[in-house]
Amino acid sequence: MKQLLTFVKKEFHHILRDKRSMLVLIGLPIVQLLIFGFAITNEVRNTNIAVLDNSKDETTQIIITKIESSQYFDIDRTISTSDQIEKAFKTGKIKVAVIFQQNFQEELAHFNKAQLQIIADATDPNQATTLTNYISSIVVDYQNQVNQQNKLPYTINTETRMLYNPQLKGAYTSVPGVMGMILLLISAMMTSIAIVKEKELGTMEILLVSPMKPRLVVVSKVIPYFIISLINVATILILSVFVLGLPIQGSLLLLIGSTVIYIFCALSLGLLISTITDTQQAAMLISLLGLMLPVVMLSGYAFPIANMPVILQVLSTIVPAKWYIIIVKGVMIKGIDITQIWKELLILVIMTVIFLSISIKRFKIRL
């Protein structure tokens, strides 16, 4: 027991004395969460748009005011001809242009019909779709207002409700994603590097020729990273609740419990990597290419799994982060209980057992 404690203390010395590893272990999670939570988001705000009002009547004025008063758009008043619009699109000054036909109000009054054109810069298709939807909905909103005064015989009102994330905040997807990524990075990559470092520097040689059991060596190498992972989980959760305004709907205990299982899974993956590599560089490369890339690409965090080719969908099932992200989204955002995520939890447990038994089998008691 004293051996274990001394070893863990030594391990913390290594971590605390290396500024770079400290930065990765403590700084990176916070920075990543804030960047993904605030800066990188699909939400649209204060987009520059141009309005070409060929009619200049009461109705167009009302619609323009409505567009302007929404927080999504800023109207660029300097643009007043179609030539200028084209130029502004090319230079990227505006993302959307709204063009009213001539005699807008008259046409609407006489023929019950008027034309309004929305032109969007579709170099970013997702953003273009979002923006045009916003403008359409503003126009539809106005139309409904007008229709209330002279009732039409048949109307179908669509009423949309965004469940779990009514404000469509980006943090709702980024927090589970960042948790899945950070925990894997710290638990798997840093652990495998720490173990391989002993091999590379030759200290493993002395540790092996000592009464300390080889398995105890590994356990003591893993403990500090387990503790640091837990600290990171706490920071991420506190930041996401108090800074990003993301509530934890489900049971906190369940969330932390499943996170511990995920950390174990990542740690055993790190052990596995350390048994198949001999240099820190190789361990890092395998961790980055073999773990980080799949986590970002195949976990459903950046791209929806359902839209992937079948082969990638199959591949994504062996990415632990995929299951963890499903659990976190479910518990944290939807507030579901264990009866709905036990399958995912079971998959993580099975993965952990597999990784662990392979690494125990592969762990060498000799050089």
Added chain:
Amino acid sequence: MKAVELENIFKSYPIKKTSVQVVDDVSFSVDDGELFGLIGPDGAGKTSIFRILTTLLLADKGNAKVLGYDVVKDWKSIRNIIGYMPGRFSLYQDLTVEENLEFFATIFNTTIRENYKLVEDIYKQLEPFKTRRAGKLSGGMKQKLALSCALIHKPKVLFLDEPTTGVDPVSRKEFWEMLKRLKSQGITILVSTPYMDEAKLCDRIALIQNGKILKIDTPQNIMDSFDKNLFAVRSENMFKLLNDLRTFNNTESCFAFGEFHHLTLKDNDINISDLEKYIAQSGHLNATIKIIKPEIEDCFMQLMK
């Protein structure tokens, strides 16, 4: 019971499809309390033999025992009673001197205080630097710290793999004095070195080359067994002299040895004047020839052939 025993040990490594025999039918034994040296150049197989004895490596064939424990079957017991200092500096560079010693003491289930007497001589020299990180120590200091760490649990057998490689001459001398003191406390020491001058400081030595043992005996016996007259020759042009001596029809072997060339002749009874005449004919100025006592290195060169 012998402290260390090896019987017909073989070990080969696969290198690019062919296999290289690094330990080739090695057998020797070390007595209890003996200071035994494995002497040989780099790549002779010294480190592999050490790793087999310290249970870090499995031999292809043969048996080896440390204090009666089999290195394969009883690896756990062996790891409790031996001290091992690898050839490469293998301590934690980012831990201080004191932290390193404390760490290794705990790993071996002991404390610094318990065995302080054993390492006192060595550690006293390190004590002024005990808060310095191990990575910032000089080469000699590093070796002293490594030795302290290998000794802190009072091992019965100490394995030192090239402990003086890359260490300055003064520290080397100090290091060997420490080994003698440890020996007087009854610790069996197995040490390897590529420096032939250190061989004389061992009780017995094994000369090893290309994985094969050339000879095992006390340094004195090995030097005595040199059965030829050995000449030390020098002149103003040493490079030309080496070539000239090697082409001399009575030369058996000639090697550059510091400021002299060491020469043995095929016909041991040759008159020294014949040799003097040949050297003078070859146009050498200020040539001196003397008969000298052979050193371990001369014996090694002779055995290598």
